[in-house]
Amino acid sequence: MFYLDGTNDLADEIEGVFVRISQLNQNTSLIHPNATIVPTLLNNHGSKAQLIPQALDMALDGEIFIFGSGYSSMSIISSLILQNYQIPMCCGSSTNPTLGQKALYPNFFRTIPNDNAATLTMAQYLAFNGWHKIATINTDEDYGNGAISSFLNYASQYNITVLSRQLVETNVDANAANQIAQQIISAEARIIVYFGFAAEYEVIVQQATLAGCYGAGYFWIGTDGLQQMVPTTAYAGTSYLFPLERADGPVSDAFDAYWKANRLGVGNPGANVSSINSSGPFGYFHSSCVDLALLGFDALVKANGNNVTKLANGELNSQMQVPQSFNFPNHDTTTGRISLDQNGDRSGDYAIMNVQADASLVQVSKWSNGAEYQIQPYYYPGGASYKPADAIDPTTVADYLQTSGDGLGILAIILFLIGIIFSLATLIGTLIYRNHPMIRASDVFVGFAMQFCIFVAWFDLLTMVGKPTIATCTADSVILPLCFAVYYGLMFMKNYRLYMIFTNPTKYIFSTSATIGIGVAFAIPSSIIIAIWSAQDAPKPAALEVIKGVYAWTCSSTSLSYQSGMVGALATYSAVILLFNLLIAFKTRNVPSKYSETKVITIAIYNAVIIVLFAISILLTQGLGYRLKAGVKMIAEFYLLIFNLVSSFSLKISYCVQGNVVSLRSFGRSSNNKTGKSAESKTEDKIQKTKKSVAGTSVIVRKPGFFSESKPRSMISETQNIVSFCRLTKLTLEDEEATKRGDGEVWKRANLQDFHTDTITPTSRRYFLDNEVFEITYENAEDAKSWDSYFSGWASMHMSLSLAEGTKLK
Structure with a gap:
């Protein structure tokens, strides 16, 4: 029938x-x-x-x-x-x-139900679970092609984006299946939807498992074509929709x-x-x-x-x-x-079938009237206990330096501790030797302020450890820029004051507090840039793709171009501060050695520029891992901070400890009055002899200007065997009275502690007396040598006495 x-x-x-x-x-x-x-x-x-x-x-x-x-x-x-x-x-x-x-x-x-109903249900099911970014695979035959075509019509209605669409030939081989798996990885899809039959699916899953995209964090689901699949542990975690039969x-x-x-x-x-x-x-x-x-x-x-x-x-x-x-x-x-x-x-309704860990096939939920009703827990690929995220969820896979079990994170903490200990040791050393001439020559209190900047800067290393927070992102954008600006601002002001003392002491000389205040004020432009940055689009914790398929936690503004602009503004201002320091280093290159920091500034800036350029070139290199870049950044920071601490402070302290204080051709004072008088008597004899030998010699005293190295200040003539220096210090009441009495040029030298001479050319000299500098050009080399002897004798006499009044050189 x-x-x-x-x-x-x-x-x-x-x-x-x-x-x-x-x-x-x-x-x-x-x-x-x-x-x-x-x-x-x-x-x-x-x-x-x-x-x-x-x-x-x-x-x-x-x-x-x-x-x-x-x-x-x-x-x-x-x-x-x-x-x-x-x-x-x-x-x-x-x-x-x-x-x-x-x-x-x-x-x-x-x-x-036909495939349209199945694909409609698939689209509804994916959207219901919050999966809007997927990869699809379909077999190249009537069933697979019809199903994917129908599904794509519904996908747009449910805001589903197909990141990767792969077509698989019937009887697919391992190589072709591996290419499909690699495409899924490249597309960064985590939800894979399959429209086809079991034979091809089994080959694809084998290759996907080897490639790493069939495992924890992924979800594979198919339609009723997978009903023919023989469940095994290899397919544990596979799910498929099937009409409730x-x-x-x-x-x-x-x-x-x-x-x-x-x-x-x-x-x-x-x-x-x-x-x-x-x-x-x-x-x-x-x-x-x-x-x-x-x-x-x-x-x-x-x-x-x-x-x-x-x-x-x-x-x-x-x-x-x-x-x-x-x-x-x-x-x-x-x-x-x-x-x-x-x-x-x-x-009709649909069942969601799932291959469990023991290879059993069970119904885990029911789809009815646009909703899922779960019956028992899903078993996800790789044994994951959590529902996979839509595509790749950067917040779950992003890397960051950790405080334990992470070599790079531990290294950051170790470098921080080394830096803190080194800074404290330097601070203690400075306090102990604060009255030593070499330490005093660098202005102790300005040095304390600079050391404090470095001490605070060490904490930036800690912002690199752990998952970023609003607090650490704020600290990361503030600590280094402000500490950099204040440190090099103080360095500039300290040396600018030194320049003023040695070249134009008749003008107002900044006090220590004023020097520190103006140095700190160098951070105002940086503070304004940071404030604007924070107000408009402050850096916040974000899991970003650092290289293809690799994510890491970082601090980022919503607009990366805006962030680049703000970082560029800070970098530009920092470069301006460094240029000012280079200029002042050049202008103070002839300051006495015990005061001069020209080499320190030049080498510090050289190191800063080289290290920063090297670090930037590494950090901007594409394809480098997040951890390598983090390591480069922390080592660069550590090196720069340690170098500045050693070159500006620790080296001098070590000289003090060893007793190897360098003072070029300096003369010590004696507190013994008897010895002092003997020295004075001997020196006077030497001066008298020198006067006779240099009578009639003309000299020119030059005062360097900030933008001119040879600006004439005055002419001094040798007449009646009298040598007079032009006044290079502020007039005091005592100086004024001496001038009124007709005693000629008076050079107030109550406590001369240091004198030495630098030879510029055979006929030119630069004389250093404590905080003053004189450049003199003679008519010939012989006269220059004679005056060298004369000034040396004069200085020797006055360095051996403790004078309470102005000293006249006649």
């Missing part, structure tokens, strides 16, 4: 039809008490070439209903042939949406019981193929085809006077309307109540 069209590899479907028919034949109220349903299997072996003549044979044999043809491609052919003979057909496994086009396939209906109720329970008791005794052709003890999913859907077919025939027979013979002879086929004649939405079938739309398609 009925033909079943199918193949032996569809044993599940075959058994569903045979077992359900056998069960319903036991019901005497079915159609007619004397009617018996006799199914016949026509095996086409999956060959379209065999299917066509078989379909014609079925039509010519007068068959009235067809269950099949299993695969969508086969059902399409069967429907096109059988519709010409008004033979309806139902399938529980053909899901191609094309079969729902009633104009083309008017005799076809199905008890399984079994209803909870007496009809399904009775079918299951009959299946277990009778499947081998009902003439079942699939019994030799299948060894399962209950129907598979497609067996359930095909059994529902039997339910709807017989319900339709029963109604048709009753409408025709219970004449079952007409039905068997095909005389009632013209009255069959698909799907109206087979739509019984209020009747329970093995798969629940089925409501067919005008195209013969079923709408």
